[in-house]
Amino acid sequence: MKFKQGLFFKGYITFYVEGKRPEIFLNKCLAENIPIWDIRRIKSDKCEAKVHLKHLRDVKKIRRMLGYKISFKDKFGLPFILSKLKIKKPLVVGLFLSILLVFILSNIVWQVKIVGVSPEMEYKIEERLDAYGLKKGIFKFSIGSIDDIERNITNELKDVMWIGIEEKGTTYVVQGVEKTIADKEQDNTPQHLVARVEGNIVRMLVETGAPQVSVDQFVNKGDILVSGIIGQDQSDNEDDDDEKEQDGNQQYVHAEGTVIAETWYTSETTVPLTYQHETLTGEQDNQYRLGIGNLSLPIWDIFAPDYSHTLVEKEEKPLYFLNMKLPFSILKKTIHEKDIIKGERTEKKAIQEGIEQAKRELKKHIDFEAKIIEERILHQTLENGKVKLNIYFRVQENIAVPQPIYQGE
Amino acid sequence: MNKWQGRMKQWVVKQFNLPEDVLFELPRITTIGQLHAYIENHKGLVTFTEKEILLKMKKGYVRLRGENFVLKTMLQEEIIVEGKIREVQYLDE
Incomplete structure (x- = not known):
């Protein structure tokens, strides 16, 4: 029954044949190899039948030849629906285009709103957003990960503490929080400089304040290096705030300066002899x-x-x-x-690598101006194909950190 | 000539064990209960009403009687009749 397949797509017509002995008409169709089906005798001189749309012309030819009367009852299938649509073509095309337009416009970024920051900052953020592809008139799906953009901008702009991007339909709301630099205001508040870590002082440069220590002196963590209290009797009253206030000769200042000291660190690292990393x-x-x-x-x-x-x-x-x-x-x-780099190293290389690694790790913790003067391996073992190192570092760094002086009020 | 051809065909059918309807163009009628009848190797439709169908064969006619006949398919090689079939009758010329 192959000819009955895909009827919807081919389309068919239900028609009536009227005339004397409709069988002759049907026979003629048979002879011409026109498939017809669902034939029903309605009256003695009338038959109902179905035929493919593509055979309609042949059926009409036979009708002309034999002189039967044909009338159409029904049409079915996609070709008829399409031809019906063709009449309303402008409407259909218009509808389709408008849906398409709305769809496209729904997926475009219409506005990028930046809130919560100063105009100057707004401009900077906008510039960054542009660089990451978040700007007006761009397709939403072409934007990269929003989390990444947030993180990158927060990292890149020093004056911004936090950035949050929120998607609201076709609008992106970028919220920023600026860092407010409070230090400027407190510039003149009295403060001491104290030692951040223990160490041996190498160099001192005091801008304001009274130095309490001298070069080559060993200081403990928290020791006052430069005092913010100048005037008489200061050495006696260092820790006693109440008495200081009563003394007219004493003055509170904002101690400033750098104290370079030698400090020590030990770190432990392990380096495997075989390595594998991906780049x-x-x-x-x-x-x-x-x-x-x-x-x-x-x-x-x-x-x-x-x-x-x-x-x-x-x-x-x-x-x-x-x-x-x-x-x-x-x-x-x-x-x-991705490249997978595999390799082996000798113990000597491994030790070198270990020192480098420890140095990198150390540099994360100390000031970037700090200098590593010496590194020494204290202890070294080789077990399970790994070199274990205990490394000692001597570092010269600024150990002075401000500590405000609270005046009792 | 025709007679000789017929005998030849009969011999071929016998020797090669072929179904007769293929070579002799005999009607092959398959009925499914009283519901359907498949008629192959017909030579045309003579009468078609709700109650009776008369089909021309190579030799003679086949008549189907019943009720509510509808020709489900009409092709050169086969006709499918649907309805309630009461009888199938072979008629000689």
Whole structure:
């Protein structure tokens, strides 16, 4: 029954044949190889039958030949629906275009609002947002991860404490919190300089205040290096605030200066003799897919790149119609090429690596102006293919930190 | 000539064990209960009413009697009749 398949797409017509002995008409159809079906005798001279749209012309030819009367009862199928639509073509096209337009506009960023910061800061943030691709008139799904943008801008702009980006339909609201520098105001409040860590003083440069220690002196953590109290009897009354106030000769100042001292650190590191680490080569491939529920259809770049090791990043961006989230989304898959570097090192190399590692670790904790003068391995063991090191560092750094003086009020 | 051809065909059918309806163009009628009848190898429709269908065969006619006949399909090689079939009758010329 092959000819009865896909009837909806082919379309068929139900018609009546009227005339004497309709069988002759049907026989003629048979002879011409026109498939007809669902034939019903209605009256002695009338039959109902169905025929494919494409055979309508042949049926009409036979009618002309034999002189029967044909009338149409019903039409069915896609071709008829389409031809009906054709009459209303402008309307249909217009409707389709308007839906498309609304859809496109729903997925565009219309506004980026920056709130909570000064105009100057607003400009800076806007500049950054532009660089990360969050600006007016851009497709929503082309924006990278919002969390990343937030984090990057917060890191890049020193004067910003925090940035939050919120998506509200086609508007992005960027909220910023500026760092307020309170130190400036307190510039003149009295303060001491105290030792942050214990150490041996190497150099001192005191701008204001009375130095309490001298070069080559050992200081403990919390010792006052430069006092903010100048005047008579200061050495006696250092810790006694009440008495100081009564003494007219004494003055409170904002002690300033640097105290460079030698300090010591020990750190422990382990370095394996065999190592393996991964680096990205910089080669990458972007694949886009249209996601529908759990399914996804490839849109762009179907073929997987020829990388031996890969790091895959996935991002999903939903599509919108007005404010409605559609069940469709754009999936972006970034495939990075990865290199795995494997190797072995000798014990000597491992020790060097260990020292470097410890230094890097140490530099995170000390001032960037600090200098490491000496490193010495105190203890070194080799077990389970790992070198364990105990390293001693001598560092020259500024150990002076301010400590406000509270005057009893 | 025709007779000789017929004998030849009969011999072929016998030797190769072929179904007769293929070579002799005999009607092949399959009925499913009283509901459907598939008629193959027909030579045309003579009469078609709700109660009776008369089909021309190579030799003679086949008549179907029943009620509410509808021709579900009409092709050169087969006809499918739907309705309530009461009888199938072979008529000689």
